[in-house]
Amino acid sequence: MLRFENITVRAGGRVLVDDVSFDVAPGEVVALVGPNGSGKSTLLRTAYRALRPASGSVHLGGRDVWRSPVRFVGRTTGVVAQTTPSDFPLTVADVVLLGRAAHKGMFDADNETDAMLVIAALDAVDMSDHADRDFARLSGGERQRVLVAQALAGEPSVLLFDEPTNHLDLRHRLALMRVIRDRAQTALVALHDLDLAARFCDRIAVMSAGRLWGIGTPEEIVTPALLSEIYGVDAEILRHPRDDSPMVVPL
Ligand SMILES: Nc1ncnc2c1ncn2[C@@H]1O[C@H](COP(=O)(O)OP(=O)(O)OP(=O)(O)O)[C@@H](O)[C@H]1O
Numbered sequence: 001m002l003r004f005e006n007i008t009v010r011a012g013g014r015v016l017v018d019d020v021s022f023d024v025a026p027g028e029v030v031a032l033v034g035p036n037g038s039g040k041s042t043l044l045r046t047a048y049r050a051l052r053p054a055s056g057s058v059h060l061g062g063r064d065v066w067r068s069p070v071r072f073v074g075r076t077t078g079v080v081a082q083t084t085p086s087d088f089p090l091t092v093a094d095v096v097l098l099g100r101a102a103h104k105g106m107f108d109a110d111n112e113t114d115a116m117l118v119i120a121a122l123d124a125v126d127m128s129d130h131a132d133r134d135f136a137r138l139s140g141g142e143r144q145r146v147l148v149a150q151a152l153a154g155e156p157s158v159l160l161f162d163e164p165t166n167h168l169d170l171r172h173r174l175a176l177m178r179v180i181r182d183r184a185q186t187a188l189v190a191l192h193d194l195d196l197a198a199r200f201c202d203r204i205a206v207m208s209a210g211r212l213w214g215i216g217t218p219e220e221i222v223t224p225a226l227l228s229e230i231y232g233v234d235a236e237i238l239r240h241p242r243d244d245s246p247m248v249v250p251l
Helices: 040-047 070-076 092-103 112-124 140-153 170-182 194-200 224-231
Strands: 002-011 014-024 029-033 055-060 077-080 158-162 186-190 203-208 211-216 235-239 246-250
Touching: 002 040, 014 040, 014 055, 014 186, 029 040, 029 194, 040 055, 040 158, 040 186, 055 070, 070 077, 070 092, 077 140, 092 112, 092 140, 112 140, 140 158, 140 170, 170 194, 194 203, 194 246, 203 224, 211 224, 224 235
Parallel strands: 014 211, 029 186, 029 203, 077 158, 158 186
Antiparallel strands: 002 014, 002 055, 203 211, 235 246
């Protein structure tokens, strides 16, 4: 459903992403982890057509992203970027409605389907009570949840989320990971929280200094070797009491 083939990105005389290849299968949720500056956002940006790679290709549902119309990418993907706008002079519902834009012609009026999808998306992130609020006056976490709702409102087949749990409290972090999981959509989600990645994702892809260090199941990836090699942290791996997923305990 999503395929990176030998992606290399250069900027400012540096190689930011270096020959990265992997696939995300239909319905699969893959976490993208790695230290700060390892290239996660840069790689995601090549997939939602915000940054053209120097070489290599990204395919969405078999179509080359960079040879497809912007609108195709807009319809297919639901994007939450890392830098979030904070001062739209719009209501929460209006911001979510923007997520429907790729499905409409320039002069199409908003219809009942749009309204229903906006309500459902706000509901999914526990923000329906805030539909008429001023977006600019929300807290950081509330804004983040509205931007997730905006991405969901487009009914995308692939979610490309860059640290969507940033700013979220514990309950909403878990709730958001469940939304991503339950929609059974294909998803590539940049995360810093390895415990969340291990618990909710089918596989974890690890970036390190622009390269793909490895990709595998949580059991294969979340190991003391990863913690020491990639993060320089001495850690023990315990098991979650309910579902046995690996949990990191830094020593
Ligand atoms: N336009 C650019 N020109 C030069 N360097 C850039 C540019 N954009 C990003 N970088 C650099 O590329 C590297 C990778 O950045 P990127 O944002 O992809 O990392 P990341 O893994 O998402 O990090 P974080 O976990 O901190 O969000 C960083 O060192 C960053 O400074």
